[in-house]
Amino acid sequence: xxxxxxxxxxxxxxxxxxxxxxxxxxxxxxxxxxxxxxxxxxxxxxxxxxxxxxxxxxxxxxxxxxxxxxxxxxxxxxxxxxxxxxxxxxxxxxxxxxxxxxxxxxxxxxxxxxxxxxxxxxxxxxxxxxxxxxxxxxxxxxxxxxxxxxxxxxxxxxxxxxxxxxxxxxxxxxxxxxxxxxxxxxxxxxxxxxxxxxxxxxxxxxxxxxxxxx
Numbered sequence: 001x002x003x004x005x006x007x008x009x010x011x012x013x014x015x016x017x018x019x020x021x022x023x024x025x026x027x028x029x030x031x032x033x034x035x036x037x038x039x040x041x042x043x044x045x046x047x048x049x050x051x052x053x054x055x056x057x058x059x060x061x062x063x064x065x066x067x068x069x070x071x072x073x074x075x076x077x078x079x080x081x082x083x084x085x086x087x088x089x090x091x092x093x094x095x096x097x098x099x100x101x102x103x104x105x106x107x108x109x110x111x112x113x114x115x116x117x118x119x120x121x122x123x124x125x126x127x128x129x130x131x132x133x134x135x136x137x138x139x140x141x142x143x144x145x146x147x148x149x150x151x152x153x154x155x156x157x158x159x160x161x162x163x164x165x166x167x168x169x170x171x172x173x174x175x176x177x178x179x180x181x182x183x184x185x186x187x188x189x190x191x192x193x194x195x196x197x198x199x200x201x202x203x204x205x206x207x208x209x210x211x212x213x214x
Contacts, residue, residue, distance in 0.1 A: 077200035084196030
């Protein structure tokens with residue numbers, strides 16, 4: 001809700017300095033005129049600095065009218081639109097070329113290895129998640145010194161443990177594991193813009209254009 005900007009001013013600063021924003025809003029949060037004014041001020045300052053905002057919502061609201069582009073969407077189908085954006089970036093635009101690879105490898109859990117049971121594979125002693133070092137060709141603790149390159153794709157045989165609900169420990173011995181990002185690639189493969197268009201009633205070309213612009 002809008003009071004988030006009041007509690008987290010740094011986030012407001014990020015919004016104001018962003019080059020491109022997609023906003024998805026529930027308009028009942030605008031009942032508080034003070035918070036509404038704060039939100040509009042943040043958006044206005046961001047636009048004055050050159051940011052571009054796309055608003056996705058079923059009806060043209062006050063904030064939608066002030067966006068650079070309003071995209072009408074069928075209610076309760078946001079997930080399809082977002083899935084199609086992700087698919088477009090990963091597959092149609094080639095994520096190797098457009099994604100921040102260094103950020104994915106060093107600042108996210110994208111390289112963390114996932115066991116067949118769906119949990120991160122962890123080191124037995126430290127319980128820290130494991131990654132696969134492509135250069136050394138072995139599993140290592142994610143924050144170990146001297147990691148040469150993090151694997152984002154592929155399948156690797158690894159020993160370790162998983163920690164499930166209620167600290168349930170399961171030992172992993174030479175089982176096939178995959179980086180989290182590999183699982184994302186597999187999950188998103190079928191959710192293209194043509195599929196989403198039939199659900200959210202937004203033209204596939206519009207979805208692809210927004211993904212490309214983003």
